[in-house]
Amino acid sequence: MLVGIPREIKSHEYRVGATPDGVRELVAHGHQVLLEKGAGAAIGLTDAQYLAAGAELADTPQEVFALAALILKVKEPQPHECRLLRPDQVLFTYLHLAPNPDLTRLLLASGVTAIGYETVTSPNGGLPLLAPMSEVAGRMAIQAGAACLEKPHGGAGVLLGGVPGVAPGRVVILGAGVVGGNAAMMAVGLGAQVTVLNRTAQRLRRLDEVFGNRIQTRYATTTAIETLVLGADLVIGAALVAGAAAPRLVQREWLARMRPGSVLVDVSIDQGGCFETSHPTTHADPTFVVDGIVHYCVANMPGAVARTSTFALTQATLPFALALADKGWRQALADDAHLAMGLNVQNGRVTHPAVAHALGYA
DSSP states (O other): OEEEEOOOOSTTOOOOSOOHHHHHHHHHTTOEEEEETTTTGGGTOOHHHHHHTTOEEESSHHHHHHHOSEEEOSSOOOHHHHTTOOTTOEEEEOOOOTTOHHHHHHHHHHTOEEEEGGGOOOTTSOOTTTHHHHHHHHHHHHHHHHHHTSGGGTSOOOOTTOBTTBOOOEEEEEOOSHHHHHHHHHHHHHTOEEEEEESOHHHHHHHHHHHGGGEEEEEOOHHHHHHHHHTOSEEEEOOOOTTSOOOOOBOHHHHTTSOTTOEEEEGGGGGTOSBTTOOOBBTTBOEEEETTEEEEOBTTGGGGGHHHHHHHHHHHHHHHHHHHHHHOHHHHHHHOHHHHTTEEEETTEEOOHHHHHHHTOO
């Protein structure tokens, strides 16, 4: 099979669909790999390294899309990329369709078979292709939030770790999954006062076992969320419902009662965001202010640490990419019910139940 890897074109997106090691594995399985020139250059992965791994180079994205049977990407295709897709092609990438009806319509019109990393499951109920980027985003959320709290960036001027004689900053994390757990780890490491809320007691118990009395855990009732958010310096939105739009957990009217210069970091923004006031931003212009509260809602946070993210993503996606290339998508999905959960769009239909429900296709 001919596997195509185009250069990512979303704003400040420097990741690439596979590392040279990943390409070498695909080639070893008897597949051709066509890489757009310069696709990995921004993170130090040169065309020469890809050539040494067995890839061929294309001058333009049009060439990649025209020839490849399987497209490996990182982020959702942009509108003009969607128009290059075709019915006999498989797209394997992050899609996050629930909050994006326009992208969904373009994919439906193309007839492509689109498999989303974010809805592939694992035997233990996890999301193995979302997990590595969730780990990155959870850790980055605290870094980004700490920077936004600095006065030159519009924040209240709070140091999360405090200093002797001065209380640490208060971090509230909405969600105890992969993002929430990694955010808690970073916040605890900085010396912040950390509270994690979730609506599954089992997840809270797991974090309590890991962190002990270094964090507080609370069941996420509306009252508990409101009380803690109003007293927070930094709130991390880490709520996720696989394939569906994120739940809106923070109401706009609460913001006027928070301390001005407090910060909201919405890691759930790819799925629509879990703050009522959220809208997607980019690394070029990452923040905005509503009622005195700084919002950081970058939709491709891991793109800022693109080298780390690319290596982490390839090691997760490669076994599934090999299965799709070796067997063809129909047989690969028939053989693996967890990979089959990644199927979002096929032959002009929305096939994933949560996505279909969110967008009104159910």
